[in-house]
Amino acid sequence: MRYKTLLLFTAMLFCFTASIYTLSSTAFAGQGCGTNWMGDTTGDTDFYVSKNQNLEGAPGTDSSGSSVAAKPAIALGSTATKASQIASIQSLTPDKPNPQAPSTAIVWTAVASNPGNGELLYDFLRKGPSTGGQLKDETGWMAENTWTWNATDADVGENQVEVRVKHSSSQDSEDSKAVSYVIAAASDINSHPTSETSDSTETKPRYAPDERRSTAEQSNDISGPNMRMPDTKPKPLVQTDNAVSTQEVQAVATNPEPAEPEVMEVDGKWNVKLENASSSMDLILIQTGESVTGMGNLNDQNTKLPLIVIGTVSANSMTLDVKTVVDKYVHKIDKRFNLDLVKVDRVISGSYEAFSGEDLTGKGNAAASRFG
DSSP states (O other), rough: OHHHHHHHHHHHHHHHHHHHHHHHHHTTTOOOOOOOOOOOTTTOOOOOOTTTTTSTTOOOOOGGGOOOOOOOOTTTTTTHHHHGOEEEEEEEEEOOSSSOOSSSSEEEEEEEETTTTOOEEEEEEEESSSGGTOOEEEOOOOOSSSEEEOGGGGEEEEEEEEEEEEETTOSSSOEEEEEEEEOOOOOGGOOOOOOOSOOOTTTTTTGGGGGGGOHHHHHHHOSSOOOOOOOOOOOSOOOTOOOHHHHHHHHHHHHHOOOOOOOOOOEEEEEETTTTEEEEEEEEEEEEEEEEEEEEEEETEEEEEEEEEEEHHHHSEEEEEEOOOTTTTBBBBOOEEEEEEEEEEEEEEEEEEEETTTTEEEEEEEEEEEOO
């Protein structure tokens, strides 16, 4: 029995070995070691893509048959490409010397280089007492390189005029220049009228008021090395011809010069209600004499817009020019209000005019109250 079982197992092992040999011969018939498992690839062509395949001399290209000569690529926005085309400010000059009095028209002229020969645009800006120390755009971008500044009493103090330049194809300013300029009160500017005679004063002696002599005294001068000796005669202690009478002194005491009116004090926090506009303002005013500057917010429905304030104040009235702050980082709502307020029996009220840009959008009554 054991012999038959061993013989059956040997026969089965032989059959299994034969089947494995048959399959191996069929799968690898005609292929030796190192042959391509994908078959015959002698007619295939290799392809690849390069970022420089369009340049002259690149692999797989024929430079002799190219219709356009290949050029090296330059990165967009390269500094080497734009540096030679940037405009620059060479000078910014006023037509009148510094300083000037209010109510003076000052023409500013900017000179800029234009290496690219493109159209240039200029933008004039200013900051000073009338702008609350904030830089204010006066012209916007324009082709003219001049701007006329009509100075007012509100501009008294140190101002700064700035000009910017760019090409019309540029988005941002390419160069800028700022110049300081002083507007002084008319009383502070000394005028020096020219002499009405044609004779030169360089060779004439100059005397202080107490050194000038009469014509008779000059005629008694003695020429030569000896100088005129002073008069040694005693003089009376009281000069009756120059004495002031008692009546004149009493008249001056009883009629003093009129005192200047006191200026209303407006320093502090204020709330201004605009009746027909359904809005109000919360302002902080800073007073310097008769000039007023400040800042605050416009409460327009559910929106608060930042404000800047300039104006003047007298004994019983106040005039304010209130503008919204327009900036790309804040908002672009351009509103302006002219307030004329008068104090009557401790109540300050008046009228207003509202503008959007240069267009009048409304007007009505205004009432102002000061926080304690």
